[in-house]
Amino acid sequence: MLFLEKTDFLIRLVKQLAFAAFLNQVLRVGLTGTAT
Structure with missing residues (x-):
């Protein structure tokens, strides 16, 4: 049960980390997209 x-x-936890990394990448791409 504990296992x-x-x-x-x-x-x-892994799902949250993957989601956070995905959001971070999307935000970064969005920022660089608007910058150019």
Whole structure:
């Protein structure tokens, strides 16, 4: 039970990190796009 909870937490954490990285990349591309 504890192992499953930890795995679920890790998966959620990875998803959040991936989403944050995706947003960061989109914002960076948007800023460079408007700058040029």
